[in-house]
Amino acid sequence: MKLTFKRGIHPRGMKSLSKNCKFEEMPTGEKVYIPMAQHIGAPAINLLEPGDYVKVGTKIGEANGNVSANIHSSVSGKFINYVMRENPQGRRVCHAVIENDGLYEEEFLPPLVNPQKADIIKRVRDAGIVGMGGATFPTHIKLEASNDIKALIINGSECEPYITTDHRMMVDMADDVMKGIKHIQTALGAERVLIGIEANKPEAIKNMAEASKAYDDVTVYSLKTKYPQGGEKQLIYAMTREKVPNGGLPSDLGYIVLNISTAYAIYEAVDLGKPSFSRYMTISGKGIKRPANLHVRNGVPFQEVINYLGENPGYVKAVSGGPMMGVSLANLSAVVSKGTSALLLLNRDEIRKVEPTTCINCGRCAHACPIGLLPMMTDALILKGKVEEAKQYYPMSCIECGCCAYVCPAKRPLVQSQRLAKKMIREQGRK
């Protein structure tokens, strides 16, 4: 029996575009624009004065409270000033503009030797590490808040189409990823580690199994290739058959879920002393001349990344993140930050039609929903403003994975309706 969850969908993978491209170093331009909010929570406190000289890894933003993260410079050079720029979501946030002097002088933290639980948590906090799968939740909170952790779950499923970052990492840097995983395990005091990888990445499964051979408490699972296999509730269910309580967190069951990129970032922070100022990402889609997996410093505008690889004219949509849950961009001026797992330029034949027609009640959305919701009901009710009735279809439990809208033949914006329902219910609660 293949390990998986109920329902879900099989989107076109499109991973062959970039699957076999080894990571390349993306050259950084003359200026970087480092956002002071690259995470969920409060923006970091600005530490620089115009004219300051910073090095690669210099802390330029101090975490503001616990739900926040430090920000570090990704280049060496002169700090010019703070500017307001749009982030991928279209919100205007504060960015630090730094002139790249091209010397890349480094100011790293000291590498830790045989670190203990507290050392690792402190280092993760100092290095400003956040969930790098795209959620950007500050990782130190996950490590701190957990007392009774049975197992650490590593998400190597990478179920979003197009993205091949974690795949490449597991194939090429399995040993280092493993070191990071062991550090997280120490920090959590977890007895076991479960690594879940989708069956469509046999090379990654092989290399990770090889890397974990030395450890009895680490198990690599091959999971069925199905979306959203990497959703933490689905991932936990696939490997343990346990269900995260509705409205709860994995830690309620004694699990903590982190993904491969985050584990690698923790390895870099602990063993190399490198703060989180760059990331590995996939640039793909038919609009990209040469799809690739790149190592990019934070603060590099998307346009520069695309210029580096070349674009095919005729693309109609740009997406930051995966095509199922990512954000579509109005322009390419936003920059690469900690949570940018991918950048996609999509042609018209790759994207979903956006003009909705009437719901024919075919039930495909209900048969796709991994949570077991009836998205067509929420959609119909919330668009009429019937919040109370919509509530009975549990929109709050929606994980916004996009399966319903993916399969909808009427092309209805079902996820958007769920978000609208959530928003209206929250507003109602505040009244």
Add this chain to the structure above:
Amino acid sequence: MSEKLIVSSSPHVGTTLTTKKIMLHVVIALSFCVVAGFFIYGLYSLLVVGVAVASAVGAETVYNLIAKKPNTINDCSAVVTGMILGLNMPPTVPIYVPIVGSIFAIIIVKMLFGGLGKNFANPAATARVFLLLSWTKQMTTFVNPVDYSLGGKEFLTGFIKGSIDAHVTGATPLAEIKSTAAIGSFDLNLLDLFLGKISGSIGEVCAIAIICALIYLLVFKIINWKIPTFYFISVALFTLAFYKNGYLYVLPSLLSGGVLFAGVFMLTDYASSPVTRWGVIVYAIGAGFMTVLIRRFGGFNEGASIAILLMNCLAPLIDKMCKEKPFGYRKPKKQRKGDKV
């Protein structure tokens, strides 16, 4: 940057399947039955189906014109309704019957309730029951198939008025089944039932054509496999229970009358069937039960359309009762202030 970018909510990718494509798949599946009916009952059957389709599409166009709404015939759902209704007609039916039926199905059952997807009952099934009650004689006069061994003259002339009496007015297998139900023995050729060499409605008689259509629809994942499967199982089991020597009647009951056709094309209608996982099973089993009940104990020989209509009315209730709790749902202990709902 090349041009203006599309900004929309996620997901950004999706299937290429559209409502129109679904309807066209159903049209293709239905055309298997049209072809079968054409060979079994001759040219006139084609005219009946054609007229039913034309009036359905026409009715929708006219309705949209009068209601000042954008024309919706492009989604091809009116073609499907017309075809299903046409195939539900006896091959001798006067041509005004399918015309009235199609107009009733489209205007009263579909458009007045809000159009595609909003109708609570299957338009074709409702129209059939309406016609059955309005023109009982015309709707229940059946003839034997064209007999090619005798030259097949009826193939071209059809069973037009006046010539019907000249032919043997065929008692349908359903009538035979009904009259012998209490005795427990009958004289029917299963192979004839399978090939459609029997009297009955145009599209319902040829089991092979319907089974091909079923396979086609399942391969393209147009219909929910649970509905026909549980419907057929239910009809078989209740036949076994309600008829004397029931085992003799299981296959004839499934193969004759509208059971196959209704299970594949009418019970699976999206708008009027439930969407929940368990709901469709309850719905299909209920429809099977009602079908057999009407056939065995009711006034009509055929019960499929009425059974569908009854279950259509229950579908929203079934969905409500079978609604699942979301993944990981725990009963809320005590709602505290500020808790997530």
